[in-house]
Amino acid sequence: MASSRLRLSWPLAALVPAGFLGLFFVWPVIAIASLGFADGGVSTVLADPATWRLVAYTVAQAVGSTIVALLAGTPVAFLLARCSVPGSSVVRLIVLVPFVLPTVVVGVAFRTIWPHGGIWPILLANAFFNVAVVARTVGGMWARVDRRMEDAARALGAGRLRTFFAVTLPVLAPAFISAGSVVFLFCSTSFGVVLILGGSAFRTLETEIYLRTVALFDLSGAAALSLLQVSAVLCVLLVGLAARRKRESWFSLRAQHLRRPRGGEWWAVGAAWIVVLALLVPIVSLLVRSLSTSTGWSLDGFRALAGTGERGTLAVSGMDALFNSIRTATDATILAFILGTFSAVVLLGLARNKSVLGGVLDTALMLPLGVSAVTVGFGYLVTLGHLPGDLRTSSSLVPLAQALIVTPLIIRMVLPVLRAVDDRLRQAAATLGAKPGRVLWEIDFPIVGRTLVAAGGFGFAVALGEFGATSFLIRPEAPTLPVIIARLMSRPGQLNNQMAYAACVLLMVVTAASVLLIERFRAPNGGDF
Structure with a gap:
């Protein structure tokens, strides 16, 4: 009976990532597709x-x-x-x-x-x-x-x-x-x-x-x-x-x-x-x-970006845009980390039970990587107004879109490491009376802990530089640094170009710090990336 309940629990748990995917990806994409047919x-x-x-x-x-x-x-x-x-x-x-x-x-x-x-x-x-x-x-x-x-x-x-x-x-x-x-x-x-x-x-x-x-x-x-x-x-x-x-x-x-x-x-x-x-x-x-x-040689681009020199054509300082990027990427990473880790555990459980649902869910969770970010962003504007609170005007809209892109990457890093854990350790813990949740906490997570930290750093770096959906959904008064770079590159003038180059260097520095974190905590044979 206990084994039967466990087999049933994984499909029920799969409703969480499936529900998120359905609400914030499938629904907006279908809404856009229906516009094309209509x-x-x-x-x-x-x-x-x-x-x-x-x-x-x-x-x-x-x-x-x-x-x-x-x-x-x-x-x-x-x-x-x-x-x-x-x-x-x-x-x-x-x-x-x-x-x-x-x-x-x-x-x-x-x-x-x-x-x-x-x-x-x-x-x-x-x-x-x-x-x-x-x-x-x-x-x-x-x-x-x-x-x-x-x-x-x-x-x-x-x-x-x-x-x-x-x-x-x-x-x-x-x-x-x-x-x-x-x-x-x-x-x-x-x-x-x-x-x-x-x-x-x-x-x-x-x-x-x-x-x-x-x-x-x-x-x-x-x-x-x-x-x-x-x-x-x-x-x-x-x-x-x-x-x-x-x-x-x-x-x-x-x-x-x-x-x-x-x-x-x-x-x-x-x-x-x-x-x-x-x-x-x-x-x-x-x-x-x-x-x-x-x-x-000159630091004019960096000074203008920081707001201490000539401002060029920017309505906000580059540092404000950087803080917006960090704040948005942090929110997206937290959401993607929780959802991605949970999804990896669910996919592992479904694979153990040889459920066909595992392959379907695995493929579905990868779809956001290959669908136009503009399509998803426009779909949000079409659909999310029907939800309570009208998310279209919420500051959480961009983190949601970024989390949709980051989650599959976290799954791809965490899932192979979970699959590589010796199943005899889990069986021994279960024989000693540990419930599935405790087995995960006591056996799996200590082994994959380094990969989890690396996955979080990797997700943050990707969210920090996301441009497609962000350029479409970001509020004009709170642009991120990638959006600022694109705006500066589209405008004439040497100072605008210098500010764009300086902003790129600033993003590279923050990204490099994330990469150092990834390498510091990377498991020896963990994940695809």
């Missing part, structure tokens, strides 16, 4: 050849960015997973920083190198973001692949390349597919990078939805494009889920000891360091531009 926007948009050119470009740039990220991330994954060389911890830190940098910061950083933007800066900027996804996801599995299979192939006369393609790559294929699907998802929904580097010449579905909603007020057309995007995202998520399940089946393999590279392995190590140095170029370029003007 006004005939879907049929009009689908019949327009320009729509399919837009889809083709979106897919092409996402595929190109994904290929670049996979090529750049593979040698880094090898270095982190297999090699014991000086500076490995520095590599891990440098690779993670770009992933949590705000999209507008990365867009501005690449714009300092390519002032006129273009397709190549967009591809490289998207890949710049996602090298960490490849390095962490592929590297996490590569570290568990038994070297004896490779040594046997080498003993039979296979060279290093043939051994990699014939032995190692088939084992790593699920990790590559999982990483590639996530990278493709991020690149196909990239907003800030394409907006800053592409302008009106290079538009994707994401920026077109924003343009139709904010500038053209073509709500039915934007809704129709959102429907296309949601359909594509769902397909990619299903592919990623299948690959992730197969990859997680290898977690029981024992982690291999790191060793000094041998022979041709040094070429892979050298390639990894070249990638790391390339990742530093946009960051260093942005730092230099924040301090240089047409008349020489």
Whole structure:
């Protein structure tokens, strides 16, 4: 009877994350989609050849960015997973920083190198973001692949390349597919990078939805494009889920000891360091531009941002915007941390009971990562006025939208670590009379505690730089720093540019502090990122 009650309790517990997702994601998205059908926007948009050119470009740039990220991330994954060389911890830190940098910061950083933007800066900027996804996801599995299979192939006369393609790559294929699907998802929904580097010449579905909603007020057309995007995202998520399940089946393999590279392995190590140095170029370029003007080195941008010098065109000081960003990101992180941790525990319980609901819920919770933030933001304005208190005018609106994006990332960090906990420890505690709640508190949480702290820091960094939904929902009197940066970059004048660069540097410093926290508390084999 007790076992039956436990099996029933997990589906009931799943109602909590499912309810949050339904209220703050599914309902707004369906409301937007219904607008497209009601006004005939879907049929009009689908019949327009320009729509399919837009889809083709979106897919092409996402595929190109994904290929670049996979090529750049593979040698880094090898270095982190297999090699014991000086500076490995520095590599891990440098690779993670770009992933949590705000999209507008990365867009501005690449714009300092390519002032006129273009397709190549967009591809490289998207890949710049996602090298960490490849390095962490592929590297996490590569570290568990038994070297004896490779040594046997080498003993039979296979060279290093043939051994990699014939032995190692088939084992790593699920990790590559999982990483590639996530990278493709991020690149196909990239907003800030394409907006800053592409302008009106290079538009994707994401920026077109924003343009139709904010500038053209073509709500039915934007809704129709959102429907296309949601359909594509769902397909990619299903592919990623299948690959992730197969990859997680290898977690029981024992982690291999790191060793000094041998022979041709040094070429892979050298390639990894070249990638790391390339990742530093946009960051260093942005730092230099924040301090240089047409008349020489200057701190005018930082002074103006702090409100102690000429104010430029800002209605609020940059420091006020930073405090708004920190406050909003903190609220979003607290909500996402509670919901994400609870969801990870529920997904673990459903998996133990071999419930089909677990896979459905897992996929559903990942959907917010791939749906236009503008779609969700506009959906909030359409739907949330029907709730008591009218959340559309509440200061909690932006944290809710940010938490929706951060929660899936926290789940992806916490869930694999929970699954890796030796189930015999839980069984021993249950045999001694501990109830499920106490087993979680006494066994699971002490083991995954470091990952929980890292997940919180990671979530804060992502929320701090969120731009898509925030730019649409933020109140004019309380802008966040990413919104201020985008406004400054759209205005002429050297001081406005200097203030934008200074604001980017300020965001990078805060983000770097979050990354240091992540690395300080990161579990040795925890999570995808």
